[in-house]
Amino acid sequence: MIDIYNRIDEAKYVIQILDILKDVWPNQKNLHEIPNSAPPNPESAYVARKLAFEDIRDNRENLVPIKDSWQHYWFSCCTSDKCDFVFKLLKSKGVDREDDLKKICSLESDLFHKLDDETKQPYIDLCISYLLKRYNISDSREIWKRSPKKTFVVRLQLFLLRLVASILVGYIVIATSSEIWDFANINQPNQPLFLLLYSFGFLILSYIYLLFECLKITQGTINSRIACKRAFSVLESGIIYSLAALIIFRLIYFLQMLCTLETVHETFLSHVFDVSYICRLIFYAMFAFFIGIIIQLLWEEKTVSEPF
Known part of the structure; x- marks a missing residue:
């Protein structure tokens, strides 16, 4: 036959x-x-x-x-x-x-x-949402660039708002946990190095989860090389958002903690050149990213890159 x-x-x-x-x-x-x-x-x-x-x-x-x-x-x-x-x-x-x-x-x-432009847009919006669900960030952005009406809502989706929200939840966990602050502030000679190693470990664990989720949602319909690339793309975005949020929070902290501009200036410069302080910041950022990923794993049915 x-x-x-x-x-x-x-x-x-x-x-x-x-x-x-x-x-x-x-x-x-x-x-x-x-x-x-x-x-x-x-x-x-x-x-x-x-x-x-x-x-x-x-x-x-x-x-x-x-x-x-x-x-x-x-x-x-x-x-x-x-x-x-x-x-x-x-x-x-x-x-x-x-x-x-x-x-x-x-x-x-x-x-x-x-179809006219008004009718094309729902197809494009749904297509972008579906590709984001499957961690396909690059193709989602390309389709958005070619869309006749670049809606603001879809543009926000490309920034992976679910990922941003999970990172902010991670920072809330850090801010409300004295144990994490005490752990990062222990004054030991090798503390900066250990904090960097912990940060690297958090990144590895976060990447493993992202890769697992990407493979699960695509169900073997993409090869492992593409899956690794897509997971790494989301990991990069998570690192950038974590560091950006940390910088914003620290700037607010510096503006609140002191009254005079001179003291703020001196305190800021002293921290900028403090290796131990910088390592603590990196540790907080990567820990917040990792906690956000864990929360996403436990309580969300959607992927971390999927729009709300």
Whole structure:
């Protein structure tokens, strides 16, 4: 028996597609009637993808204008968690749901060619949210740059607000725990070095969690190299946000602790050149990042990069 996927690849005419549908999708008897539920099996999903991206002709060699409707359907499949298992099976056939989303959300797609800017935007917003959920920060930003209306809300999502919120929660834990302050302020000769080692350990543990979560949410549909790169991208953002929050908090502290500008200036300079103090700051920043990640792991069902 000829492999069903080969039959689908070679089909160019409506009659051939309908003949295949009898075997893999019996309820789908008309190419102009778009389904309202997920494909029942990987083979039917493969047919739907073909109808979304390839030209199909009738018996008179005329193109059948169905690609835009099927692209809308395939977009809903690509962003639906109900289709996760199907896409995992189709990976061996070269199907990548993220690449397909990017194709649909491009000006060259049949669907977008027929839509105005106002109607395109919801597709783009949903596509960005889905890619962020899968730690795909770079493609999310590229799609946002090409979007007809660069909405402020979506722009904020690209800053990974859930990650920012988890880091702030980590700082709250530090601020309310005297044990952490006492641990970091112990005056010993090798204390700065140990604090840096602890900070490095927190980063490693945070990265391991981010990588695990990325692999879990993508379910093996991306290779390990890409997963490591995506997790590292989120880790970089977390480090930047942690340090930025710490700098802001310390500046507020310096402005509050002293009354005269001269004393503030002297105190600030004395801390800037104090290696032990700088190591403590790095320790606080990395610890807040790590605590935020742990809280995200325990209490949140969504990924750390997913929008609210």
